[in-house]
C-alpha cells in the first residue's frame with residue numbers, strides 16, 4: 001500500500017524551495033494588497049504557524065484514539081438509516097500516516113496510544129473499542145501495525161456511496177497526501193486546500209440535512225480558540241440540527257483551560273463531553289497531557305457506548321495510577 005511518509009516530503013529539497021517561493025509570493029502579495037509589513041501581517045503569521053504543525057508527529061497517540069473512537073460511533077449512528085449524510089472535516093490532515101516514518105518514530109507517540117490497543121487481547125475489548133480497532137486493522141492487512149488512519153480515512157471506512165465527504169487541509173504537503181489518498185475513494189469526496197473555518201460557512205446547511213461536522217484544529221495559534229467559537233456559532237445558526245464533533249487539547253494554556261466551558265455554552269444546550277488523561281497532571285508547563293471531545297447534538301447511543309468502553313480505554317492507555325476519564329453532558333446539569 002502506498003502511504004505517504006510526510007517526513008520524506010518535508011525534507012525534500014524541492015518542497016522546501018517550493019515553500020520558500022510560496023512564502024515569498026504571499027509576502028509579495030500581502031505587501032501589495034495590505035498596508036502592513038508582511039512579517040506582522042496576521043494572514044502571513046497564520047500561514048507560517050500552520051506550516052509548523054504536522055499531524056504525522058502525533059498520529060495514533062492517546063488523543064487520536066479518543067477522538068477517532070467517538071468519530072466512529074457518530075458515523076455508525078448516521079449510517080444506520082439509508083438516507084444519505086455528509087461528513088465535513090475542517091482540519092483533515094494527511095488522511096493516513098505511516099507509523100514507521102521519521103515523523104512518527106521521532107516522538108513515538110503511538111506507543112502509548114494505538115499500539116496499546118493493538119496488543120490488547122481482542123476477546124476482552126468492549127464493542128466500541130473493537131469496532132474502532134477493526135478499522136485500524138483493515139488498514140494494516142499484514143497483521144503488523146504500520147499505518148494509522150486519520151479522521152478522513154475513518155469516515156470513508158464507515159460511509160456509503162450515497163454519502164459525501166468534504167475535506168479541508170491547508171498544509172501543502174498534507175493536502176497533497178490527502179488528495180492522493182482520496183483519488184480512489186469509494187465514497188464521493190471533495191478535497192480542498194483552503195481554510196476549513198471559512199469553508200464551513202459556505203457548506204452549511206448541507207443539502208441532505210444530515211451531517212457530521214468535525215472540527216479538529218491544531219491550536220497552533222492563540223486565535224484558533226476564538227475562531228473556533230465564532231465558526232461554531234455561525235455554523236449552528238445555519239444548521240442547528242447537525243452533529244458536531246470538536247476536539248480540544250488539555251494543555252497548560254489559559255485559552256485551552258477555558259475552552260470546554262466556552263464550547264458548552266455555545267452548544268445550544270445539547271452536548272456531551274468526554275475527556276481522557278492517561279496520567280496524573282504534574283507541574284505541567286508544556287505538552288499535551290490529556291484531551292477531550294465535545295459533541296453537539298449527540299445521538300442517544302453515544303453515552304451508553306462511551307460508558308461501556310471508557311473505563312477499559314483509560315486502563316489500557318494508563319501511563320500511571322492517576323489516569324482518568326470523564327463523561328459529562330448537558331442532561332447532567334441541574335435544571
Ligand SMILES: C[S@@+](CC[C@H](N)C(=O)[O-])C[C@H]1O[C@@H](n2cnc3c(N)ncnc32)[C@H](O)[C@@H]1O
Pocket residue numbers: 050053054055067089090091092093094095149150151152168169170171174194195196197216217218
Ligand atoms: C490536528 S490536525 C488534523 C488531524 C485530523 N483531523 C485527524 O484526526 O486525522 C490539524 C490539521 O489542520 C491543518 N490546518 C491548520 N489550520 C487550518 C485551517 N485554517 N484550515 C484547514 N486546515 C488547517 C493542519 O495543517 C493540520 O494538518
